Amino acid sequence: MAVTKMKRFRVLTLRDDSDSLFRLMQDLGCVDIEKEYAESPPDGAEALDMTSEDSEVKTRIAETGSALDFLAGYAASSKGLFSPPREVDRHSADNGRYRDEAYGYVKRAVEIKNEKTRLTSETQSLRNELAALKPWVNLDVPLPESSTVTTRSVAGLMAAKTDPETVLQSSGTFAAVAETLSVGKTHRYVLLTAHRDDYDEALSALTRAGFAPTPAKADEKSGFAKGRTAILLQKLRADEEKLREIDREAKALSEQADKIEVYHDLLTTDEARINATSKMAVTSKVGMITGWVPEAAVPSLSEKLDGYGDAYEFTDPTEEDDVPVLLKNNKFAKNFEPVVELYSLPKYGTFDPTFIMSFFYIVIFGMMLADVGYGLLISIGCFLGIGLMKPKKSMKNMLTMFGLCGISCIVMGVLFGGYFGDVPAVLAEKWFRVKPPRLALWFDPLTNFTTFLILSLAIGALHLVCGLCIKFYVLWKRGKKFDAVFDVGSWIILFLGAAVFLLSRTAGLVMVIAGLVMLVATQGRHNKNIFMKIVGGVGSLYSIIGYLSDLLSYSRILALGLASMVIASVFNILGTLPGPSVIGVIFFIVIFLIGHLLNMAINMLGTFVHTSRLQYIEFFGKFYEDGGRPFEPLTAESKYVNFK
Amino acid sequence: MKTFGDLLNMIFSGQNLALLGAALAAALAGIGSAKGVGIVGEASSAMLQEDPTKFGKALLLQALPGTQGIYGLVTAFLIINKIGLLGGAPVQLSTAQGAFFLMASLPIAIVGLVSGIAQGRVAATGISLVSKRPAESIKAVTSAALVETYAIFALLISLLPILMFKV
Numbered sequence: 001m002a003v004t005k006m007k008r009f010r011v012l013t014l015r016d017d018s019d020s021l022f023r024l025m026q027d028l029g030c031v032d033i034e035k036e037y038a039e040s041p042p043d044g045a046e047a048l049d050m051t052s053e054d055s056e057v058k059t060r061i062a063e064t065g066s067a068l069d070f071l072a073g074y075a076a077s078s079k080g081l082f083s084p085p086r087e088v089d090r091h092s093a094d095n096g097r098y099r100d101e102a103y104g105y106v107k108r109a110v111e112i113k114n115e116k117t118r119l120t121s122e123t124q125s126l127r128n129e130l131a132a133l134k135p136w137v138n139l140d141v142p143l144p145e146s147s148t149v150t151t152r153s154v155a156g157l158m159a160a161k162t163d164p165e166t167v168l169q170s171s172g173t174f175a176a177v178a179e180t181l182s183v184g185k186t187h188r189y190v191l192l193t194a195h196r197d198d199y200d201e202a203l204s205a206l207t208r209a210g211f212a213p214t215p216a217k218a219d220e221k222s223g224f225a226k227g228r229t230a231i232l233l234q235k236l237r238a239d240e241e242k243l244r245e246i247d248r249e250a251k252a253l254s255e256q257a258d259k260i261e262v263y264h265d266l267l268t269t270d271e272a273r274i275n276a277t278s279k280m281a282v283t284s285k286v287g288m289i290t291g292w293v294p295e296a297a298v299p300s301l302s303e304k305l306d307g308y309g310d311a312y313e314f315t316d317p318t319e320e321d322d323v324p325v326l327l328k329n330n331k332f333a334k335n336f337e338p339v340v341e342l343y344s345l346p347k348y349g350t351f352d353p354t355f356i357m358s359f360f361y362i363v364i365f366g367m368m369l370a371d372v373g374y375g376l377l378i379s380i381g382c383f384l385g386i387g388l389m390k391p392k393k394s395m396k397n398m399l400t401m402f403g404l405c406g407i408s409c410i411v412m413g414v415l416f417g418g419y420f421g422d423v424p425a426v427l428a429e430k431w432f433r434v435k436p437p438r439l440a441l442w443f444d445p446l447t448n449f450t451t452f453l454i455l456s457l458a459i460g461a462l463h464l465v466c467g468l469c470i471k472f473y474v475l476w477k478r479g480k481k482f483d484a485v486f487d488v489g490s491w492i493i494l495f496l497g498a499a500v501f502l503l504s505r506t507a508g509l510v511m512v513i514a515g516l517v518m519l520v521a522t523q524g525r526h527n528k529n530i531f532m533k534i535v536g537g538v539g540s541l542y543s544i545i546g547y548l549s550d551l552l553s554y555s556r557i558l559a560l561g562l563a564s565m566v567i568a569s570v571f572n573i574l575g576t577l578p579g580p581s582v583i584g585v586i587f588f589i590v591i592f593l594i595g596h597l598l599n600m601a602i603n604m605l606g607t608f609v610h611t612s613r614l615q616y617i618e619f620f621g622k623f624y625e626d627g628g629r630p631f632e633p634l635t636a637e638s639k640y641v642n643f644k
Numbered sequence: 645m646k647t648f649g650d651l652l653n654m655i656f657s658g659q660n661l662a663l664l665g666a667a668l669a670a671a672l673a674g675i676g677s678a679k680g681v682g683i684v685g686e687a688s689s690a691m692l693q694e695d696p697t698k699f700g701k702a703l704l705l706q707a708l709p710g711t712q713g714i715y716g717l718v719t720a721f722l723i724i725n726k727i728g729l730l731g732g733a734p735v736q737l738s739t740a741q742g743a744f745f746l747m748a749s750l751p752i753a754i755v756g757l758v759s760g761i762a763q764g765r766v767a768a769t770g771i772s773l774v775s776k777r778p779a780e781s782i783k784a785v786t787s788a789a790l791v792e793t794y795a796i797f798a799l800l801i802s803l804l805p806i807l808m809f810k811v
Contacts, residue, residue, distance in 0.1 A: 342782060342783070342786075446807060449804065555797075556793060556796065556797070558800065559796045559797055559799070559800040560796060562800060562803065563715070563796055563799055563800070563803075566718060566722070566803055566807075567714065567718050570718050570721050570722065570725075573721075573725060573730070574721070577730060598714075602711050602714065605704075605708075605785070605789065606711075606789065606792065606796070609785070609786050609789035609790065610789075610793070612786065613786075613790060
């Protein structure tokens, strides 16, 4: 339960050695590399230009990603949603031959991908052209237009129901013939032949009636429509054969997808290292690297560095340093770190509340969703997810956290009688006509909601006092003992007095008065004027209102707890309405599944948000100093596989 | 029916007043949710045109203002159940008893209407956070879900009198 102590790490290395040094640090994964200079490099040194390396690796990553997307369509067995990523030993995979082989596959995959795109669009246009030619295959004239010495012809389409001959006749006498070659469902295919002088008039008469020249093109050289069709068909066959060939090759390549995936992750690992390298400042011979290392990792890092003969030093951070923050917690509490991270990491050197928070989190979560059924589903879902997906660290922590909260829901469900709402009671009463059993081991919040409210507020009071105690501890440790005792201690005495008052009147009253007197006497102490000292002291009592509103905020435990129970029971009543017939049972099952899934979804989200809120605002508000920068060490970055 | 007074008595029977409460709870809270979900839906469709892969995250935000409608529905259902309209004999209610249910339905009806719309607005601005920084989308969800606090409090105050009512 602490923020890990960090050391500033500086090393001077020969420029030529720097790459192997960065590789070493990446293997150890314990150094957060910092930019060596803020704006411009120090005198005599220069920035290290890594832009060309960076853009090359980025291009390769993009290529590899697009190759993998393409090949995924050909993979023999699609990976299941829950299949865990493979474990790969990075060092045995990372050699020039492996990389060249994989990049060869990538280049080939990208090539055939582009070729496939080209061929697909080409076959499409071939098919379009063939379809346009089809009505004219028996016509031995060039398409769409042809002419002789005295006549001109044009082939085209018009609506099936329009007769072109009638159109021509009704528009005057032309030396023209409109021959219908065939009639399709919607169109008829017409060859208009006219004397050169009458051609334009005849064509415009037909055009007004909806005639349009065919898009098909064929000339004598290609053997008119029939010959052209044969040529196009041959081309289409050849293209289709090429496409099949590509599919076969892609299928074969897709068996290398595993290698390409590893290569992709090797590249992202390179990218991370290149990014870190560009933060160096260099002279012509020497490079300087700065970073942050957790104190615990210092011995192992210096042992490795001694082999390099570089000059290095570890120093303590100074006041001005922006030290990255890494939380350190035991096996139980580290699962709750995502909740703290979601808010904001604590500043370096301040208190990490994860351990204390985790207990309150788990209890409050359970009370807001007190149901054995929902708890079971959440826990099973989360632990099954961890087992099947083998998720990475932060996801695994989050799932474990919800799994633990699910167990808390089960316990609270037993105490307060939630089994998918009140399913056992409703079924007993409505279907079996027996007296509903008592579900709650402790008490039923629906009938004793005042007891539940008091319980909620009591947990809230404990939570708030805990927050104040942390503040007291923090101030005391920083040597601000007066502040700790007077600003925080007096409130703690006051609140503890209020609690003791419920047990013993006199003792409680004495403590409350002692707390009040301390507040009035000390809270004005920073004012110079005696009059202002009194005003400040008495004015501080106004903060009681703030604490009261904090306390009342915990009534949301009751509100969310009851809401989930009542909504569940409404679905149960609705489901049992038709009675215990066959249809009734089917109806019940459908309503049960839909209703409880909906209720669980709404309330899980609500419970998560409101449990977190009680930590962030009511609890953290007492002592937390946020704004820490997360510790992001240079490490192997992977997407598809887990590097060992 | 003889006089205007009799007509009024008939319309404002205990049963009808209780039903009016159920209707208000379902209708007003439902309107709040419909508006809220609508506002978020408009914002998210605009974003999804650019990047359809964020549908899941956008859907979560869009679903948030939907809960007020469910709270209204639950309240309405409890009232209808309590006055015996769902199976069993309808309970004879005095006008005062009917008015009791009407009053009880008001918190969730009013707060459901307003908070549904307010939550929709917050969630709609959260959509832009999702589109720019998808990894941070849980923060948008959290701030939108906080608006719901007051709908839950209102639901609590609507539910308690209804649950406590002995017929």
